[in-house]
Amino acid sequence: METMVPNFEFRTVPSILVEWSGARRLGEILAARFAARRVMVVTDMGVRRAGLADPVLTSLTEAGFTVTVFDGVVADPPEAIVHDCAEQARAAKAEIVVGLGGGSSLDIAKLCAVLVASAQPLAEMYGIGKVTGSRLPLALIPTTAGTGSEVTNISIITTGETTKMGVVSPQLYADLALLDAELTVGLPVVHTAATGIDAMVHAIEAYTSKFKKNPLSDALAREALRLLGSNVVAACRDGKDRAAREAMLLGATLAGQAFANAPVAAVHALAYPLGGHYHVPHGLSNALMLGPVLRFNMAAAAPLYAELSDVLLGARAGRDTAARSQDFVEEMERLMNDSGAPRRLRDVGVTDNSLALLASDAMKQSRLLINNPVEVTEADALALYREAF
Numbered sequence: 001m002e003t004m005v006p007n008f009e010f011r012t013v014p015s016i017l018v019e020w021s022g023a024r025r026l027g028e029i030l031a032a033r034f035a036a037r038r039v040m041v042v043t044d045m046g047v048r049r050a051g052l053a054d055p056v057l058t059s060l061t062e063a064g065f066t067v068t069v070f071d072g073v074v075a076d077p078p079e080a081i082v083h084d085c086a087e088q089a090r091a092a093k094a095e096i097v098v099g100l101g102g103g104s105s106l107d108i109a110k111l112c113a114v115l116v117a118s119a120q121p122l123a124e125m126y127g128i129g130k131v132t133g134s135r136l137p138l139a140l141i142p143t144t145a146g147t148g149s150e151v152t153n154i155s156i157i158t159t160g161e162t163t164k165m166g167v168v169s170p171q172l173y174a175d176l177a178l179l180d181a182e183l184t185v186g187l188p189v190v191h192t193a194a195t196g197i198d199a200m201v202h203a204i205e206a207y208t209s210k211f212k213k214n215p216l217s218d219a220l221a222r223e224a225l226r227l228l229g230s231n232v233v234a235a236c237r238d239g240k241d242r243a244a245r246e247a248m249l250l251g252a253t254l255a256g257q258a259f260a261n262a263p264v265a266a267v268h269a270l271a272y273p274l275g276g277h278y279h280v281p282h283g284l285s286n287a288l289m290l291g292p293v294l295r296f297n298m299a300a301a302a303p304l305y306a307e308l309s310d311v312l313l314g315a316r317a318g319r320d321t322a323a324r325s326q327d328f329v330e331e332m333e334r335l336m337n338d339s340g341a342p343r344r345l346r347d348v349g350v351t352d353n354s355l356a357l358l359a360s361d362a363m364k365q366s367r368l369l370i371n372n373p374v375e376v377t378e379a380d381a382l383a384l385y386r387e388a389f
């Protein structure tokens with residue numbers, strides 16, 4: 001029997017521009033859309049050293065923009081980076097913010113655009129819907145196919161020594177997301193694998209999210225998983241495979257749209273402490289926790305995993321829900337093995353005696369844990385870390 005359409009709201013960015021080499025003509029693109037001409041470009045040294053920023057900056061200058069660059073973003077960015085970036089943007093009287101890079105650069109760009117336009121302190125912005133002011137015009141250009149940050153309303157910041165906190169507010173949706181897959185061509189295999197798997201985790205966790213999943217987030221998650229699952233190994237084997245790179249970037253963005261509305265859950269909650277304590281990159285930490293969490297959730301999520309099996313493997317005749325959900329978990333394990341990413345916590349420097357601390361920290365991610373199809377206690381979290389160790 002067909003079910004009724006539930007009540008739901010779906011939000012996303014107003015404009016997504018998909019264009020190979022589009023970053024090389026960013027000046028033209030922004031000049032046609034915005035009146036502002038003093039631009040702040042937020043990026044990191046890795047992006048600059050890879051030469052990805054040069055054509056972007058040239059294009060902006062040629063189009064008549066006055067350009068200031070903040071390239072001090074680091075992985076797991078602490079609050080001090082946000083403040084430095086906003087201070088430089090204020091000093092430069094920036095009127096528009098461009099984020100260029102991985103998730104951290106885009107997350108900092110979002111907060112910079114908000115902080116410059118408002119007197120609200122960052123400390124009051126953590127949580128859901130806490131941002132009160134508006135923001136500067138904002139364009140986001142991802143250089144990895146993973147976080148989906150270009151289309152989410154979320155910025156993740158490291159507060160104190162090790163805790164990851166989220167600012168989640170509609171103001172963080174950018175005006176424009178530019179998807180230029182050429183920027184991802186030089187991404188090394190291990191980052192291609194880890195960020196690609198992270199994007200798949202976004203699709204999976206959005207699809208099984210307990211409260212806010214809806215027909216639009218489901219459609220986006222399914223298509224994201226199809227694109228990512230059929231291209232992640234190809235993109236890892238040959239980074240110059242243009243079709244695979246384009247599919248991965250689009251897939252990551254669709255997954256981002258899905259999880260901005262149907263939030264991620266236990267995989268991310270367990271992954272964040274690995275970033276906080278060990279600086280395991282976000283994508284990799286998610287890849288490491290995915291297998292154990294999928295098996296943990298199986299009892300409750302089997303019907304949804306069976307549907308995702310059909311997306312990845314096609315409908316398999318004669319296989320019931322239990323068998324297809326098992327197929328799904330096995331296919332995800334196969335993709336992760338074939339991608340070449342590290343597979344165990346001990347491979348990335350995590351020590352046995354820290355697992356209890358990680359489990360206790362994971363419990364702080366109540367914003368995420370609440371979305372998991374199965375309740376996760378601290379004892380469960382510890383068991384999941386042990387399984388991943």
Ligand SMILES: [Zn+2]
Pocket residue numbers: 147198199201202268282286
């Ligand atoms: Zn993620």
